[in-house]
Every structure is written in C-alpha cells, then in structure tokens.
Amino acid sequence: NAGVTQTPKFRVLKTGQSMTLLCAQDMNHEYMYWYRQDPGMGLRLIHYSVGEGTTAKGEVPDGYNVSRLKKQNFLLGLESAAPSQTSVYFCASSYPRDRTFTDTQYFGPGTRLTVL
Amino acid sequence: AQKVTQAQTEISVVEKEDVTLDCVYETRDTTYYLFWYKQPPSGELVFLIRRNSFDEQNEISGRYSWNFQKSTSSFNFTITASQVVDSAVYFCALLKTSYDKVIFGPGTSLSVIP
Numbered sequence: 001n002a003g004v005t006q007t008p009k010f011r012v013l014k015t016g017q018s019m020t021l022l023c024a025q026d027m028n029h030e031y032m033y034w035y036r037q038d039p040g041m042g043l044r045l046i047h048y049s050v051g052e053g054t055t056a057k058g059e060v061p062d063g064y065n066v067s068r069l070k071k072q073n074f075l076l077g078l079e080s081a082a083p084s085q086t087s088v089y090f091c092a093s094s095y096p097r098d099r100t101f102t103d104t105q106y107f108g109p110g111t112r113l114t115v116l
Numbered sequence: 117a118q119k120v121t122q123a124q125t126e127i128s129v130v131e132k133e134d135v136t137l138d139c140v141y142e143t144r145d146t147t148y149y150l151f152w153y154k155q156p157p158s159g160e161l162v163f164l165i166r167r168n169s170f171d172e173q174n175e176i177s178g179r180y181s182w183n184f185q186k187s188t189s190s191f192n193f194t195i196t197a198s199q200v201v202d203s204a205v206y207f208c209a210l211l212k213t214s215y216d217k218v219i220f221g222p223g224t225s226l227s228v229i230p
Contacts, residue, residue, distance in 0.1 A: 033217075033218075035220075040125075040222055041222060042120075042207060042220040042221055042222040042223050043207070043220040044220075045217055045218075048217065058217065088159070090161060092161075104151065104163055104166050105151075105163075105218055106163065107153075107160065107161035107163075109159065109160050110159050110160065110161075
C-alpha cells in the first residue's frame with residue numbers, strides 16, 4: 001500500500017513550456033486534491049475532484065487544468081508555465097464517510113517545480 | 117468567510133522545553149473539523165490529529181496534546197519536553213463539512229535547539 005504518490009519529484013521548466021504532474025492513490029479514495037505551497041502562505045487549493053470524471057476549481061485555479069479519468073489518478077497540467085508557478089505541489093486524497101463531509105486528507109510527498 | 121490564523125511564524129525553543137503552537141479559526145458553520153499537520157524538513161505532510169466541532173475534549177498523545185476551545189475559536193497544540201525531531205513546520209487546518217475543502221493556516225516553523 002503506497003498511499004499517495006506523485007510523479008515527478010522535481011522538475012525545471014522554461015517559461016512557456018507545458019507539463020503534467022501525476023498523482024496516484026491506492027486507497028480507493030473518492031476525493032483528490034491539488035495544492036500548491038509557497039513560503040508564508042501555507043497550502044492553497046488549486047483544483048479538486050469528488051469522483052472519477054469530475055473536477056472543480058479551488059482557490060487558485062488560473063493557469064492550471066486537471067483531469068480525473070480514473071479514480072486512482074488525478075493529473076495537474078500546466079499549459080504554458082510561468083515563473084509565478086514556481087512552487088511545491090502537493091496532491092492529497094480522502095474518503096468521505098458520507099456525502100456531507102470529507103474525512104482526513106492524506107498527502108503525497110510533493111513535487112518541486114521551478115519555472116525559469 | 118473561513119480563515120485559519122497561526123500568529124506565530126517562527127518559534128525557537130531549547131530541547132526539553134514545552135511549547136504551544138496557537139491556532140485560531142473563523143467559520144460560521146456549526147459542524148466542522150480541525151486538523152494539525154506536521155511538515156518536517158524532508159517536506160512531506162504528516163497528519164497528526166482531527167477534531168470535530170462537537171468534541172471539545174482535549175486530547176493527549178504521548179508528548180503531544182491539543183486544546184480545543186469553541187468559545188475562543190482556538191485549537192492549540194502543545195509539545196511537552198520538546199525534542200530536536202519535533203523541528204518542523206506545523207499547519208493548522210479547517211474543514212467546512214458542507215464544502216469539503218480544507219483551509220490551511222500559514223504554518224508555524226518550530227526549531228528545537230539541542
């Protein structure tokens with residue numbers, strides 16, 4: 001049981017390049033999330049998904065797209081990277097006990113992205 | 117509006133001292149969850165505790181204890197007899213049950229000096 005895994009761990013991009021971050025979980029969780037972490041700002045939610053085939057915007061969605069084609073995977077895409085997207089990206093997943101609340105979120109190890 | 121405030125940006129203590137990390141939250145919901153996460157220098161986020169809004173009982177887990185007070189909207193975290201391995205950034209977070217999203221505080225960086 002690997003929990004939540006993220007690929008890659010590190011990446012350097014040039015401005016304007018595109019890339020996709022992959023998050024995978026083997027806990028059969030319904031909900032998945034992408035956060036970014038910047039110094040002094042804690043974690044901010046980019047996008048999230050409450051189930052396969054569904055996605056929704058979080059606090060800071062601009063410049064990112066996501067897809068949840070399979071329950072276990074949640075992809076975060078940057079179509080045209082900008083230096084402001086230099087950050088550490090965390091994926092998380094959780095399993096709701098019912099449809100009214102979400103249980104604890106479990107996090108992946110993070111991806112450190114630098115955009116030059 | 118929902119918000120989590122961790123007023124202490126950085127704290128330094130000498131090993132074996134006790135330290136309390138403050139967390140104040142804002143929400144209009146009557147049902148919500150509060151969390152603490154630890155982020156050691158290695159970078160991963162480690163879940164420490166979850167508390168729901170109906171359970172104000174304090175909790176103790178080894179050297180860790182949590183004090184939840186709805187009257188002051190606070191959920192403080194105390195480490196007793198701190199150790200160097202406690203050095204990390206600690207995040208307090210709030211989950212609004214009807215929204216299914218977690219709002220994180222900015223974090224408190226704790227340094228325990230040997």
